[in-house]
Amino acid sequence: MAGAWAAIGARRAGASVVLVEKGWLGTSGVTATAGPGHWWVAPDDRPEAIARRLAQSGGLNDPGWMARILQTTWESLPTLADVYAFPRDDQGLPRYRALRGPEYMRALRRRLEGIGVTIIDHAAAQELLRHSDGSIGGSAGTRLPGHAPWRIEAGAVVLATGGTAFRSRLLGSWNNTGDGYLMAAEAGAQLSGMEFTAVYCVAPARTTMTRSMSFAFATYHDEAGQVLPIGGPDITRPLAQALMRGRVFADLARTPADIRAHVPTISPNFLLPFRRWGIDPYRQKFEVTLHGEGTIRGIGCQSASKRPPRSAPKSDPFGARLSRPVAA
Ligand SMILES: Cc1cc2nc3c(=O)[nH]c(=O)nc-3n(C[C@H](O)[C@H](O)[C@H](O)COP(=O)(O)OP(=O)(O)OC[C@H]3O[C@@H](n4cnc5c(N)ncnc54)[C@H](O)[C@@H]3O)c2cc1C
Missing domain, CATH: 3.90.700 (Flavocytochrome C3; Chain A, domain 1)
Structure with a gap:
């Protein structure tokens, strides 16, 4: 779901987008099996909603990010009205907050196909490619059937591989083995909030x-x-x-x-x-x-740009993978 929305945003901003999915976009991941409830708050109610969440989190949330998420959700969900049958309330107004996972993912796939995003299913991303200046320039992995290797050079890579409850038998989470966290950490990102995993x-x-x-x-x-x-x-x-x-x-x-x-x-x-x-x-x-539920319910991750890139020590098991340059 997050990957699909990121791809829609990038495509609408004019980028040429390839979305690689370890499973099949539409049925894999926790969204497809769930009934996702979006944080859907009208503009006037947002200051109070944000303050409440901030208090619940002991002040660890970022109010600016919360406001941005609320606004993005407010603008984005209604754009699916032509591919998703939102239920109506007693006044006949569409209800956007709660969606049915399977239909939601089907709608996102239709939208992606309609706006020209290239979807490659059954293609697990296994590593990021790095420019000589340390910035990320693509990703690579293998694809079923036959584990054929693939490699995509790109101006930007968005990691949206879900949270992970590593093989806890949580519905829909079997594919979510934390690959994105690993690749982000390899690229020098600092993970935060990883201790909030006791759900x-x-x-x-x-x-x-x-x-x-x-x-x-x-x-x-x-x-x-x-x-x-x-x-x-x-x-x-x-x-x-x-x-x-x-x-x-x-x-x-x-x-x-x-x-x-x-x-x-x-x-x-x-x-x-x-x-x-x-x-x-x-x-x-x-x-x-x-x-x-591991980190499936949402965990923060600071971007690599907030930290100087990590120089991998020789014995670093990730160093060998990250050292693969884009032009190799
Ligand atoms: C039981 C349960 C109840 C929940 N209840 C709520 C709720 O009430 N309200 C709410 O807001 N949220 C709820 N959530 C959380 C919400 O469902 C998730 O936060 C959200 O669906 C996650 O979306 P996502 O796109 O990040 O992950 P996913 O939908 O899991 O998508 C991740 C995708 O990444 C793919 N992938 C993984 N690794 C790779 C790789 N290496 N290469 C390529 N692709 C890869 C996977 O195949 C998967 O399709 C609940 C979750 C669970 C499990």
Whole structure:
């Protein structure tokens, strides 16, 4: 999603753009499996929204960046109206905030193809190419089938390889192995906020199904069938503590009828594991677990330009890769 928007922005600014994707742009990544909710705030409400987030983050956020993100989102999302069917509110106005991941990614792909961005699927970026002055001049990797090598020289490279929850079994995150972080670090970028990675998401045990909306109505039980005191806005901590004591089960019997009716539309994939198992989660208990979300939910990364380029020591395992010059 981030890569698609970056490509749209660059193309609209007049650049010729190639987007390489490790999977298939439209189905890979966490956006495609999720229901992304954008930070959609009207201009008058922004000072208060920014102040609230700043307080939540203990002052670590950057208000200027937040304002820029809000404005960019405000301007960008409506431009998809011809390729994405935004739902309407009671007054008939489009609702931009929450999108359905699969349709959202399909819309972005259609937009990219429509404006002439070259998309290369199944092409993992594995390294950045460097000019002799240290600036980045392209990237290279291999492509399926056959791991054929590719190499693209470019005036600018945007890394948008998602966060990483390295193989935590979080839905859609299998491809997100932190390659962009690695390449950025190799190029001298300073990563920040990497310590904020303690978010976990509940899922039925032995599945990757981290669509968690329905768990707002879950009742949790221990192995003996005793109801556990897990509820409220933060279930992760008490659930983690219960999981350390033994297996934990849940049922979704408290889900109101109107929500049940909407689940197949809001989270079409949520009920699939239950169907396969022949379990009715609204009547029967099923085992649950937690999956780490790593840095998938957003982490800061300062640009290399804020730091002098790192000179790699001889023993640096990254040095050999980064030393490949553009003109080689
Ligand atoms: C369970 C869950 C719930 C969430 N809930 C919310 C929410 O309510 N609100 C919200 O705003 N956000 C939420 N998020 C976060 C949000 O979904 C993500 O921040 C956002 O979708 C990330 O978009 P992205 O483009 O950065 O990453 P992705 O959509 O994951 O895209 C990254 C892409 O990079 C590709 N890639 C990886 N490595 C390479 C490589 N070496 N070469 C080429 N391509 C590569 C991958 O294949 C992938 O397609 C949630 C996330 C999860 C997992």
